[in-house]
Amino acid sequence: MKSEGSPSRRASAVGRGSKMRAAVLEATITELTETGYAALTVDGVARRAGVHKTTIYRNWEDTDQLVADALAGHFAADIPIPDTGAVESDLRALARSLVATMTTRAGRALLTTVLSDAARVPRLAEVKHALFDDRFRRAEPVVTRAVERGELPSDTDPAELLKALAAPIYFRLVFTGEPVDKGTADRAVHVALAAARARVLPAV
Structure with a gap:
């Protein structure tokens, strides 16, 4: 008789198809x-x-x-794009969402993977680029709406502003290991807005 923890008992508990796939990707x-x-x-x-x-x-x-599917699956869900009517609160929501996402297990797994030798693997490099490019593309309307409302200079580059927003957060996550929280997100918003309003983020 097989014990409760034997591989065959655990495998039958997980089952097949979507349940099996979800269990493997989560693992x-x-x-x-x-x-x-x-x-x-x-x-x-x-x-x-x-x-x-x-x-x-x-x-x-x-x-x-396996790694590519696991990372892509965790980050494939649509990101709600805020539309509060004001650029500061929109960016604050985006920055806080980034902090919340990247401090989860999946977020930490993404960072450790893209910063490892995996970056040299074409399939994983493609996943990394697709994930980050997709997030910038989805968030760009926040900046374009702010320009249309006159809150930001007309030549503001949405991608550059969003990179300025994300940079302080990733700096702590990747380099310094300092705590990353809502305060980090809010400070990043002030930095990005100050840069945009000083007209140092123009479209090239």
Whole structure:
């Protein structure tokens, strides 16, 4: 008789199809957070997900595809774009949303992955670019509406303003390890708005 913790009992509990896929991708995010990209193995993901490793090999070509699917799946959801009628409150909502997202397990997993040797893997590099490009594209209307309302100079580059907004947050997350919270987000808003209003973020 097999014990409660045996692989076959855990695998049958997880099941197949969408439940299995969700369990494996969630386990991949956890493994990335706790062990990093370089140490991630199919065996480790399988144990954490409660499936046999052959199940993973049948559904994913290799660990790079597994990591790419896990990260893309966690960040694929639409981001609500604020429209409060004022650029400062819109940007504050965006910045706080970024802080909330990047301080989750999935956010930390994304950072540790893109800052590792994984950055050299074409498939993962594509996921990184797609994720960040998509977020800037979705948020650009916040800036264009502010320009139309006369809150920002007419030549303000939306992408440059959004990069100025995100930069202080990522600096703490990646380089200094300082706490990242709502206060960090609000200060980033003031910095980005000051730069835009000083006309140092013009469209090229």
